[in-house]
Amino acid sequence: MPMPVYTFLEEFDLFGKTIAPFCTHEGSGPGHSVADSKRACPKSNVIEGLAVRGGDVKNAQDSVAGWLREIRMRTKK
Ligand SMILES: Cc1cc2nc3c(=O)[nH]c(=O)nc-3n(C[C@H](O)[C@H](O)[C@H](O)COP(=O)(O)O)c2cc1C
Known part of the structure; x- marks a missing residue:
């Protein structure tokens, strides 16, 4: 996970917030990002992410829209 993302997760009070991790990659998928997010934000709800x-x-529009539906976020068309 890029350091600016670590800084974001550590600097803001995300207590009780839901975190939906997503990223692009070139073969490594999400790597350790989801586990690292959970460690950085133990009091947040880190849900299933999407790696494209x-x-x-x-x-990737369909898979992004499908993921957003799965996590119940509405998209505007
Ligand atoms: C310095 C650096 C190293 C990266 N290393 C990897 C890697 O080892 N494995 C991987 O899947 N993605 C890696 N990425 C991410 C992909 O290069 C990137 O997400 C993908 O090419 C899409 O690029 P974009 O989001 O800028 O369009 C790395 C990116 C950067 C900037």
Whole structure:
């Protein structure tokens, strides 16, 4: 996970908040990001994330929309 993201997670009070991690990658998937987010924010609800391959981003609209539906976030069309 990039250091600016660590800083964000550590600097803000995310007590009781839900964190939905998402990233692009080129083969490593989410790596340790979800576990590291849980460690950095033990009092937050870190839910299932989404990792999209950078080269597939142009075609990822359906998987992003599906993930948002799964986590029950509404998208505007
Ligand atoms: C310095 C650096 C190292 C990276 N190392 C990896 C890596 O080892 N494995 C991986 O899946 N993604 C890695 N990435 C991320 C991908 O390069 C990136 O998410 C993907 O190409 C999409 O790029 P974009 O989000 O800028 O469009 C790295 C990125 C940077 C900046």
